Amino acid sequence: xxxxxxxxxxxxxxxxxxxxxxxxxxxxxxxxxxxxxxxxxxxxxxxxxxxxxxxxxxxxxxxxxxxxxxxxxxxxxxxxxxxxxxxxxxxxxxxxxxxxxxxxxxxxxxxxxxxxxxxxxxxxxxxxxxxxxxxxxxxxxxxxxxxxxxxxxxxxxxxxxxxxxxxxxxxxxxxxxxx
Amino acid sequence: xxxxxxxxxxxxxxxxxxxxxxxxxxxxxxxxxxxxxxxxxxxxxxxxxxxxxxxxxxxxxxxxxxxxxxxxxxxxxxxxxxxxxxxxxxxxxxxxxxxxxxxxxxxxxxxxxxxxxxxxxxxxxxxxxxxxxxxxxxxxxxxxxxxxxxxxxxxxxxxxxxxxxxxxxxxxxxxxxxxxxxxxxxxxxxxxxxxxxxxxxxxxxxxxxxxxxxxxxxxxxxxxxxxxxxxxxxxxxxxxxxxxxxxxxxxxxxxxxxxxxxxxxxxxxxxxxxxxxxxxxxxxxxxxxxxxxxxxxxxxxxxxxxxxxxxxxx
Ligand code: SF4
Ligand code: SF4
Numbered sequence: 001x002x003x004x005x006x007x008x009x010x011x012x013x014x015x016x017x018x019x020x021x022x023x024x025x026x027x028x029x030x031x032x033x034x035x036x037x038x039x040x041x042x043x044x045x046x047x048x049x050x051x052x053x054x055x056x057x058x059x060x061x062x063x064x065x066x067x068x069x070x071x072x073x074x075x076x077x078x079x080x081x082x083x084x085x086x087x088x089x090x091x092x093x094x095x096x097x098x099x100x101x102x103x104x105x106x107x108x109x110x111x112x113x114x115x116x117x118x119x120x121x122x123x124x125x126x127x128x129x130x131x132x133x134x135x136x137x138x139x140x141x142x143x144x145x146x147x148x149x150x151x152x153x154x155x156x157x158x159x160x161x162x163x164x165x166x167x168x169x170x171x172x173x174x175x176x177x178x179x
Numbered sequence: 180x181x182x183x184x185x186x187x188x189x190x191x192x193x194x195x196x197x198x199x200x201x202x203x204x205x206x207x208x209x210x211x212x213x214x215x216x217x218x219x220x221x222x223x224x225x226x227x228x229x230x231x232x233x234x235x236x237x238x239x240x241x242x243x244x245x246x247x248x249x250x251x252x253x254x255x256x257x258x259x260x261x262x263x264x265x266x267x268x269x270x271x272x273x274x275x276x277x278x279x280x281x282x283x284x285x286x287x288x289x290x291x292x293x294x295x296x297x298x299x300x301x302x303x304x305x306x307x308x309x310x311x312x313x314x315x316x317x318x319x320x321x322x323x324x325x326x327x328x329x330x331x332x333x334x335x336x337x338x339x340x341x342x343x344x345x346x347x348x349x350x351x352x353x354x355x356x357x358x359x360x361x362x363x364x365x366x367x368x369x370x371x372x373x374x375x376x377x378x379x380x381x382x383x384x385x386x387x388x389x390x391x392x393x394x395x396x397x398x399x400x401x402x403x404x405x406x407x408x409x410x411x412x413x414x415x416x417x418x419x420x421x422x423x424x425x426x427x428x429x430x431x432x433x434x435x436x437x438x439x440x441x442x443x444x445x446x447x448x449x450x451x452x453x454x455x456x457x458x459x460x461x462x463x464x465x466x467x468x469x470x471x472x473x474x475x476x477x478x479x480x481x482x483x484x485x486x487x488x489x490x491x492x493x
Contacts, residue, residue, distance in 0.1 A: 065351065068274040072267055168415075
């Protein structure tokens with residue numbers, strides 16, 4: 001079975017926010033809410049600085065606390081590649097999943113249900129890449145099957161140094177950043 | 180240096196800034212209070228005190244139902260997709276404390292109704308004769324009544340415990356990552372319930388007993404809070420920083436003054452003097468205990484939401 005994930009090259013990302021705009025358009029994300037966003041992380045001491053620009057979203061964790069804590073089963077793992085999704089008409093809007101996500105990727109949609117990145121599952125089902133991946137002008141994002149050793153994402157991970165976000169939270173995030 | 184810039188500096192975008200408002204701490208407090216009331220009721224029923232017309236265990240189930248319903252209403256207010264609330268009851272999710280809670284609440288009501296029917300207060304038994312008949316029949320079955328007492332204590336325990344596990348199961352908020360939270364909320368619930376029952380009890384011996392019990396719970400609560408803090412400050416960086424939010428950070432004034440001093444230590448001193456007959460029993464100490472318990476839930480829920488894993492050092 002496939003295990004979908006993303007590999008993002010932080011050396012190529014310039015923080016142009018095209019992915020953010022693409023997501024908002026593709027998924028009709030309401031005003032003032034984002035399913036993905038840009039982070040500029042600067043570490044070190046001047047002049048010895050290290051900057052990483054990242055596009056962040058739900059990590060579609062392999063050990064997803066948001067799914068475990070959901071009392072209705074609205075938050076669930078989809079059969080297709082382990083994508084973490086929310087069934088809108090099962091969600092009661094209790095916000096347990098918002099509180100359980102170490103990455104704060106979720107928000108309550110103005111219509112009342114919990115919402116977040118879906119890896120554009122409607123596109124992936126048709127064999128397309130998620131909207132953010134497909135519009136990136138620097139081609140810094142890659143989407144694919146992390147379980148398949150021959151996929152482009154797996155090869156990038158074996159050839160380049162990479163890290164995930166807050167691995168110590170134990171959620172096994174499926175988005176990896178090349179450094 | 181570590182500079183972190185994100186496009187999410189907007190409280191509408193970033194849910195960590197606005198997950199749970201006043202509704203959840205109020206509900207958690209009420210859950211604990213009613214849990215404590217059920218345990219006290221169960222104990223009195225088990226001990227056979229229900230036969231006494233003046234026993235407070237005759238009115239507690241009804242009061243419990245009213246208070247718990249108010250708590251469930253605040254919980255309902257917090258839900259963002261209210262029309263779908265019934266979805267809670269189409270499934271049972273074993274890993275979700277919230278699902279446990281939903282089902283515990285469902286079994287708590289029949290238990291309280293059964294306890295109420297054991298010896299219905301006159302006000303109702305005169306108006307509704309059928310209630311009186313049920314009471315008479317129930318009282319003939321001593322063991323059944325004792326078992327209702329036991330079930331009250333068990334369910335009260337579960338209700339109190341779940342209000343703490345609800346938070347400690349959410350690993351993303353370091354302040355809640357403590358296995359002491361369930362004990363803290365259970366003991367605080369028992370102490371608030373003792374204080375409440377102390378105020379409504381008619382019999383002097385019951386009031387004395389509950390004041391003494393409350394003193395015990397308050398002393399226990401001090402130890403539990405100390406262990407909770409020790410567990411945090413001897414843990415990882417994010418947990419140490421989370422504990423500091425309570426000890427010296429923005430929630431420190433509320434924690435030290437309202438939770439510890441006014442909510443536990445001062446009422447404990449007053450009640451110790453009262454049970455030793457140095458001063459008279461007044462509602463002052465019980466009210467302080469109850470308000471302290473409520474503030475404790477606010478402090479834990481709000482401070483917990485303030486803590487996170489990303490670059491701690493809040
Ligand atoms: S990033 Fe958050 S919302 Fe997404 S799967 Fe992980 S825990 Fe759940
Ligand atoms: S807000 Fe919705 S998806 Fe999230 S835990 Fe509650 S019911 Fe589940």
